[in-house]
Amino acid sequence: MELVFKRPECLIDIPFHFCPGCHHGIAHRLVAEAIDYFKIREKTIGVASVGCSVFMYDYFNVDVLEAPHGRASAVASGVKRARKDRIVFTYQGDGDLAAIGIAEGIHTANRGENITIIFANNGIYGMTGGQMAPTTLLGQKTSTSPYGRDFTSDGYPIRMAEMLATLEGSAFVARVAVNNPANLMKAKRAVRKAFQMQIEEMGFSFVEILLACPTNWGMTALEANRRVEEEMIPYFPLGILKERKMADYL
């Protein structure tokens, strides 16, 4: 009988530490599948960010470097400039990329660094216990927006994918979700495409993945999954925002 579903070779065989119903594990799996697909495990270098995904080195069977909070895209650029023959990706939360590390994210895209950023957007600071993130939705209650996010003092949720898609340097920008099988299949294709762009030296690739954080949203896994569809996707529309067909500098 043909084996149709197995653990990607790129994922180490230990259970994730993520909370039940957390989508980080699914997003990790998508990255691992893409690495397996292109058979690049032995030439891939991952850069972990600070957030719930900091333990990336426990799960991915590739070389991994830990970056300071927010700096993963600068760190990855440094890795890539030193080793242009390697595949380099970051996995960053929304606090990491859209708040403290937004300058590094924008300039990495703008320089057209030939790396891949996986942006895990769960609209909240997971690791530090559910504080407001730059991507927290208006009205959403968090531990530091107890009355709900109010644009008069907190501003609006940032749409990172749209922002990065405006930059000439970015080659591939997409936003996906993993809340149902149809979206999951699209997410899988987008992550694969992002790595393909890097392999083909097309330039900067970016995939924003909308993730549920049931723990800090104060929801069950099912409720959180539903919230992605009903509240997040309407504000953060899914799709491919930019896809370069030919490397500009060629």
Place this chain on the structure above:
Amino acid sequence: MWPFECGEIVENQEPEKILAKGNEAIAMAAMDSRCLLYFGYPITPQNDIPEYLSKHLPALGGEFIQAESEIASINLLLGASATGARAMTSSSSPGISLMQEGISYMAGSELPALIVNISRSGPGLGGISPSQGDYFQATRGGGHGDYRMIVLAPSSVQEMYDLTCLAFNLADKYRNPAMILGDALIGQMKEPLIRRKCAKMDLPVKDWALTGAQGRKPNRLKSLYLQDGELSEHNWKLHQKYEQMKKEEVRFESFFTEDAKLMVAAFGSMARVSKTSVELAREEGMKVGLLRPITLFPYPEKALYDLSQRVKLFLTVELNTGQMVEDVKLSVERDVQVYFYGRPPGSLPSPEEVLEEIRKYYG
């Protein structure tokens, strides 16, 4: 093999005598040490370094990035260094402040690299005049956590070159960031420079480098340790390294120490001025010597202690209101008088002004 894989040092051209600026000497030494990766953000008075490297690195197949900030610079450096390649950044005081978190991560993850601080005066925006106000920041860690950085303080253009070569070697030997601490005086002045082959050092193989897990287990470079006891073990391991540096890497220059009754202690640009003052004092028949720490960490504690067995008068001269003087006091015997002459940023004291201080305490 990838061109930036480290360790090996290019056989440099035959010794070449040229006239160079201190900052340019650093850039040349970097290239001659096979450092082909530079990341930095413009700031006076060190712009000659990125300007020189942006011009010369491309021809050597290197990479130059003018980053969006010093925060990005230090993290680009962290990433490049993690691959085992030699890499550097340079900046001046406010920029070095911004780099502190990254330096702490590099010390914690045991990543070697060169950080150049052609310091200016502070606090805050301060000014661009020469200053030694960053002594504490450089030698006390600067960033968070219990770590040390190798700090070398050149006092001539030749030393800007030689100590840059040494800094790369020491960084690789100890898997630790190393800093060149200079100022506008040494950075901007032109002097004859012998651009010679960088001294070879037996360096450990960088088997920890991230190069892709081909035919080996994945390598991890991190500073997060959450398991019971893991972090204290890690801290002790780092401590052992710093102790080894103290044993093996102390470098200093001593001048007229044999019969000295008063010792001047000064580093970098102030040591140049003080050396002339010591010569003038000798002309007047005063038995005065100079001890110039070249490594600010590890500090020449023992040399100072040994001297203090017979010399009971010390005068520390600095371009600040008193920082290294604390290390002098910590190093010498208790019965020694340690005086201080400091000059906050603005103008450099003349050799005569320092001589005046020497006369005052010589008695």
